[in-house]
Amino acid sequence: MITFSNECILSLAHYHLDKHFHLLGLCKLCFQVHSNKQHSKMSSSGLHTNALSAQYFYIAPLMVSPLGVIQTVFPGAFMIPFLILLVLEGIPLLHLEFAIGQRLRSGSVGVWRSIHPCLAGVGIASMMVAFTVGMYYNTIIAWVMWYFFNSFQDPLPWSQCPLNENSTDVVSECARSSSVDYFWYRETLNTSASIEDSGGLQWWIVLSLVCAWTVLYVCCLRGIETTGKAVYITSTLPYVVLTIFLVRGLTLKGSTSGIIYLFTPNLEELMNPKTWLDAGAQVFYSFSLASGGLISFSSYNSVHNNCEQDAVIISVINGFTSVYAAIVIYSIIGFRATESFDACLNGNILALLNAFDLPEGSINESNYEETLNRLNGTSPGIIQGLDLTTCNIQTFLSQGVEGTGLAFIAFTEAIIKMPASPVWSVLFFIMLFCLGLSTMFGSIEGSVVPLQDLNIFPKWWPKEALTGMVCLVSFGIALIFAQGSGNYWLALFDGYAGSIPLLIVGFCEMMAVSYVYGIDRFNKDIEFMIGHKPNFFWQATWRVISPLLVFVIFVFYLGTTATKELTYIAWNPEWVKTILPQYLLNS
């Protein structure tokens, strides 16, 4: 999942800037003059502007990584690869993109074209990735909006199963899974049983999709101007909500078990190359590297802006935000797992009480095991007949924490167990919406600006029309995801449209700057911009470590994917079993 940075947007909003420079035809003298002009302009409009921008740069960091966290598997072992790759991969590439954009002062296509005409393809690839990812990502936002619309009622619609025709019992699909699953798979998605079976357009999802794209359009209408204002809300609100959830989460029973689970390293997972790939991809997503958005945004910065400092600080804040969001999420997951475990155990205890007609309260959590063993010794036949399920909290903790299931199943289930559920639901989905929207800003910028640079559309077309065009086309294609099988299509895009292209583009970027543009020339440019040469860490990572890491991850990934059979997870009501709460079958 792509997560894009928006701190760049904020920084620009406050630089009192009114130009978008194209690099071709730039004379050094003019450059010098203009940069002085910028400084004077900035200082005249106030240290205020400068201070404000610096402040926003540091305070309103990359918010979107948490949404990426929510989207991907985030088991205990994930933290370590993520943090390692953040330092070795994320920070160098971030600094590189900032520096190159700031120096060459163009959008992504222009930058690569100016380094070498053949490299324009890198810019075009970035644009394609930004477009593709933006297209499917907004569908997730449409789902978030659907849940948001449905949160304004008490009791929440996913807390109860609907009744069947005779009103004797609940609908069987719901009874066999859970009300939360039923609401997600049936009432929201109306999933078909396989990807081949399209199931037709689901009108309520189409409406939500329309809503999502129009909200995005209103925020990106005039490009940076409107986006800069929207970002005030989309950046700060998630932090507020996260803190509220943290307080709420920590007061719930079982939250600590979730947090412990988050930080427990799992050595098997660490050995698995897929974990490292996911962590790498997550780093790319959370900084929105290799998408073209960063280069474009930083080209608006003053040429003497300290991009090195910005890169480091943003990375640190991003890392902190990811960890913070993960803690909040896992405290809620821990609560949910504990509740499920208690329900499972109580179910077993009730079955035992009923079968042996023992008084209530004679079996509780502490003596369950020994009582069970004793009864199994005296009457094993009856125990067999009861078919008790073993309750293991670790199983519950690892269930349902992947993909969209985390937000729409696990979290919604936890929310209905809290008092005053509609309030928590509204807050949660507003937060997700803001996070997703800020991702989309970067995506739209990454799609629209190269279109302008490539002169595909006539020059007299205003920016509003261009943005509208992109939104409309994306919406049209995204109608695929509004079908019955839309969930499967989205999983497909999610798995393959984002991670691989980003890795490749990132790799090409680093090779292009280090070896085609020349690392020495680049060092001189940075010295010109910020006053000192980049130190050994940057040299080592740009030249060797980062490209090598990306290459290794890519090779491993190709190896593991090519050898195994491709499967996807489907929801088929006919195959649903009665034992597991999550009914996910491989087909």
Next chain:
Amino acid sequence: MFGLLLLLCLPPALGAVDFSDYENGYQVRLSIKTALGDEAYEWNESEMFLFRATIAFAMRQFTKTEAYGIDNIVVRNQTQRVSFWFIVTSPENPAQTVEKETVEKAIRRSRNRINNAFLLTDKTLEFLGIPPTLAAPISPATPPWLIVFGVVIGLVCAGIVALLTSSVVKRRRGNKAKQLPEEEDPAKGTDKGITCEDRNGVYNQGFSDDDRLTQL
């Protein structure tokens, strides 16, 4: 309660109903502690009396007669779980049991009253074999989500229209301003009066103080 158990084991002298005929009987199971927690009451003879009275009440309501009395409800096999079997005997002939279906219908009709008498619910006062009648969830005429959707879409469309019209207005104003004398040296905008021209003397538009492009 143990006394009762002992009593029940003795064959009653009068109106002996053969309880080996469980066919028309129902098993009842109560989970008082689960339902009420600390406020749970003790299950004793008086509670059993109340139970028999409520079942008699249910039969009366169903048959619309006042024939049934406490003695028509016979209880057997009480356990510590608090579960027992009961059958309903016919008021005319105490040796005959009332049909299972009749009893079921009667209980279903008055289920709510029976539950409330004991402060329990369908789940904690179980009649094994009688499915609970579930209350249908209230669904309002307009789904609430459509209302919220309408509000959001309305606001967003208003926003789009507002922004687009302000763009158009600004552009028109800009065009009008351009029609004012343009003889000024376009390079006058730069602070230091240096014109940025490249080698061929062509002025680079990028450095003029031109407001055509996006304003913040």
